[in-house]
Amino acid sequence: MNIYFSDFFEVEENIIEEYGALNISLINDLPLFIDPFLLFNSRDPIYQELHENIIQYVLFLKEKSESGLVDNGLLFSLFMFPEVKQNWFGYSQTGNSGSGLGKDFAQSLNRNLKYIFSDFGNEKISKGSHLEKLCLIKDGVGKDNISDFTTNLIKEYLLKYTEEFTIKYIDKSKYKKFPVEKVRFNYDTETWESDLFILPFIGQDYVLLTPKNILTKDDTWINRTDLIDEFSDVINAIPNEQLRSQVNNYFYKVLPRKKRQTKKDVRTAVQYVLEKIPAIIDYYIRYKENNGELAKHSSKLKVREIENIFILQLEKFVKILAENTNFYSLELFSYDASFQRVKYLKEVIENNNGYKLFYYKNKPIQREADLQIIFRLTWFASSYEVDSEVDNGRGPVDYKISKGSSDKTLVEFKLASNSKLKKNLANQIEVYKKANKTENAIKVIIYFTHSEYLKVQKILKELKLSNDKDIVLIDASRDNKKSASTV
Numbered sequence: 001m002n003i004y005f006s007d008f009f010e011v012e013e014n015i016i017e018e019y020g021a022l023n024i025s026l027i028n029d030l031p032l033f034i035d036p037f038l039l040f041n042s043r044d045p046i047y048q049e050l051h052e053n054i055i056q057y058v059l060f061l062k063e064k065s066e067s068g069l070v071d072n073g074l075l076f077s078l079f080m081f082p083e084v085k086q087n088w089f090g091y092s093q094t095g096n097s098g099s100g101l102g103k104d105f106a107q108s109l110n111r112n113l114k115y116i117f118s119d120f121g122n123e124k125i126s127k128g129s130h131l132e133k134l135c136l137i138k139d140g141v142g143k144d145n146i147s148d149f150t151t152n153l154i155k156e157y158l159l160k161y162t163e164e165f166t167i168k169y170i171d172k173s174k175y176k177k178f179p180v181e182k183v184r185f186n187y188d189t190e191t192w193e194s195d196l197f198i199l200p201f202i203g204q205d206y207v208l209l210t211p212k213n214i215l216t217k218d219d220t221w222i223n224r225t226d227l228i229d230e231f232s233d234v235i236n237a238i239p240n241e242q243l244r245s246q247v248n249n250y251f252y253k254v255l256p257r258k259k260r261q262t263k264k265d266v267r268t269a270v271q272y273v274l275e276k277i278p279a280i281i282d283y284y285i286r287y288k289e290n291n292g293e294l295a296k297h298s299s300k301l302k303v304r305e306i307e308n309i310f311i312l313q314l315e316k317f318v319k320i321l322a323e324n325t326n327f328y329s330l331e332l333f334s335y336d337a338s339f340q341r342v343k344y345l346k347e348v349i350e351n352n353n354g355y356k357l358f359y360y361k362n363k364p365i366q367r368e369a370d371l372q373i374i375f376r377l378t379w380f381a382s383s384y385e386v387d388s389e390v391d392n393g394r395g396p397v398d399y400k401i402s403k404g405s406s407d408k409t410l411v412e413f414k415l416a417s418n419s420k421l422k423k424n425l426a427n428q429i430e431v432y433k434k435a436n437k438t439e440n441a442i443k444v445i446i447y448f449t450h451s452e453y454l455k456v457q458k459i460l461k462e463l464k465l466s467n468d469k470d471i472v473l474i475d476a477s478r479d480n481k482k483s484a485s486t487v
């Protein structure tokens with residue numbers, strides 16, 4: 001069963017671990033990304049140099065932005081980058097293809113560097129310059145952009161890191177020399193240079209390894225959500241009493257006068273203050289710098305969580321499926337295969353301790369996107385195409401399983417806790433079926449508590465769907481399962 005880097009390239013997992021890399025899935029992206037703060041805060045001089053190189057390039061872009069000479073040609077060649085999909089990280093729900101850094105990002109970056117962050121590279125409050133600063137005030141540059149930008153700017157390091165591992169540990173039949181574009185920037189010619197690297201490959205594309213100690217999940221250490229949530233702590237940390245008073249004055253001037261302010265009220269007030277006093281951004285960054293060791297600890301825990309759920313626990317889950325069911329030997333048409341596989345999943349989760357896959361530190365997973373990744377990773381040994389319907393003009397559906405254009409089945413995985421479950425069951429799947437020209441649609445609902453089960457039963461009764469054979473409920477609760485050591 002080939003799922004992970006170690007499987008495809010026949011390398012022991014402990015060798016990858018000792019090298020410091022993550023044993024990535026080569027079936028689907030894992031929800032991780034590179035955090036540039038972990039480079040900045042590292043004691044490793046190589047990482048520090050990588051961060052300095054990132055800032056150097058941003059300062060180069062800033063100079064171009066301020067010149068007023070950035071046309072569409074320069075936007076394309078200097079500000080826009082493809083996603084580095086070969087590292088198999090991100091939030092793609094199928095495969096490893098993302099959108100990359102397109103024109104919207106380029107225009108936002110150009111605008112922010114010119115008008116908002118004129119002091120970038122010359123900060124007086126924070127200890128250093130940070131790429132993440134570009135996403136703290138205005139929309140248009142988000143965490144995915146920051147990660148993609150960082151990955152592109154340290155791509156040469158990742159290529160050499162993987163090449164070294166490849167030559168040392170991987171069989172020659174599984175690697176070859178690849179020409180790679182946009183490897184390093186030549187400041188004399190102001191162009192990106194290409195180079196050749198010996199790399200492992202899957203199909204026609206190469207694969208990149210990434211050190212675990214620069215990865216995180218959910219958000220970068222310096223991020224807009226924390227800026228808002230920790231706003232009062234940041235203000236209290238400002239040494240200038242006059243500035244603190246000015247900030248508080250602006251804040252309470254905007255905040256609605258009512259007994260209970262909403263999160264939206266607070267966000268609006270914070271946004272107003274940031275636009276009036278942008279120096280707060282630097283105080284926030286300094287606040288995060290001063291707590292830099294927490295970033296290292298936090299990212300380590302987040303990576304460990306991903307490893308546990310999507311690698312260690314899922315490996316055991318797949319093994320149970322293979323040893324106890326015919327999950328991986330089905331050769332049926334897509335509807336039958338899909339339905340039978342869902343039944344096998346239900347059996348293993350409910351009666352073979354497979355439910356443990358969905359828990360980390362005794363807490364169930366919260367994101368439906370994680371369910372979809374698990375579904376993708378357990379479906380890999382199939383002759384059918386498994387595609388996520390990212391956009392068919394009518395909205396997303398989890399997966400379309402097909403064998404030829406005339407044989408399609410839609411499969412939706414949902415958490416019972418989803419507040420929009422009733423609406424989804426009532427409306428969306430019929431729209432999806434029409435958009436994809438198929439009558440086959442399976443809805444899989446996973447619940448973790450008896451109260452969630454009762455909620456689903458009530459919804460099905462209200463919608464007159466209690467006897468719908470295409471709605472499958474899976475009991476992943478812990479309190480009614482027998483104790484076991486597997487998974």
